[in-house]
Every structure is written in C-alpha cells, then in structure tokens.
Amino acid sequence: MRVKRGTARRAKHHKVLKRAKGFIGRRNSVYTLAKEGVQKAGVHAYMDRKKKKRTMRALWIIRLNAAVRAMGMSYSVFINKLSKSDITVNRKVLSDIAMKNPETFKEIVAKIK
Numbered sequence: 035m036r037v038k039r040g041t042a043r044r045a046k047h048h049k050v051l052k053r054a055k056g057f058i059g060r061r062n063s064v065y066t067l068a069k070e071g072v073q074k075a076g077v078h079a080y081m082d083r084k085k086k087k088r089t090m091r092a093l094w095i096i097r098l099n100a101a102v103r104a105m106g107m108s109y110s111v112f113i114n115k116l117s118k119s120d121i122t123v124n125r126k127v128l129s130d131i132a133m134k135n136p137e138t139f140k141e142i143v144a145k146i147k
Contacts (some may be wrong), residue, residue: 063128094129107141115146 047065053075054061054068061071099109116123121142123131132139 036105041087091125094125096104098125101129101136102137102143105140107143107147112143112146121146 049058050065050069050072051063051108053072057068057071059067060065071095096108098112102109102112128142131142
C-alpha cells in the first residue's frame with residue numbers, strides 16, 4: 035500500500051509559502067521558487083545577524099572617536115589610557131555616555147588624562 039502524504043505535503047508547502055509572503059513575482063506563490071527564496075532569506079538573515087555585531091561596534095568606535103577628538107585626544111590614545119587606568123567600561127556604554135551625558139564623559143576623560 036502506498037503512502038500519499040496529502041495533508042503532510044500541503045502543510046509543509048503552506049509553511050514555506052507563509053514565510054515567502056511579501057516576496058516579489060512567483061516567489062511568493064509557487065512552492066519550488068518560494069522554497070529557494072526562503073532558503074536564501076534564511077542564509078542572509080544568519081549572515082546579517084553576525085554582520086550587525088560588527089557594524090554596531092564600528093558605530094560605537096566612530097561615536098567615541100568624535101567625542102574624544104572634541105576634547106583634544108585621539109581614539110587610540112583614549113582606549114590605551116583607558117586600559118592602563120583600571121576603568122573597565124565597554125565601547126557600547128562609553129559611546130552611550132558620550133551621547134547622552136557629555137558631562138559624565140568629560141569627567142571620565144579628565145580622570146584618564
């Protein structure tokens with residue numbers, strides 16, 4: 035006796051087509067094309083989750099560099115002096131302080147100098 039898989043196949047196809055909603059052309063309605071599109075979208079999503087971490091770190095460094103240069107110091111010198119003095123604050127928090135509380139950031143820079 036053969037297995038016909040009607041319900042299981044329909045459910046599988048429906049799941050893929052649901053994830054392909056919003057794709058352009060036949061990619062959102064034809065299963066074989068949608069499957070390919072969903073697969074590629076997943077690959078890009080995975081890669082970009084990793085890439086996001088890099089771009090955010092770069093943004094924090096750019097913000098810190100701008101804030102520190104306004105106080106007459108370069109970013110590399112700032113980070114070097116920060117590590118030599120025992121202040122353990124990461125770049126994310128430092129850039130946030132530099133943007134939202136410039137007075138506090140000035141105090142940190144003064145303590146390092």
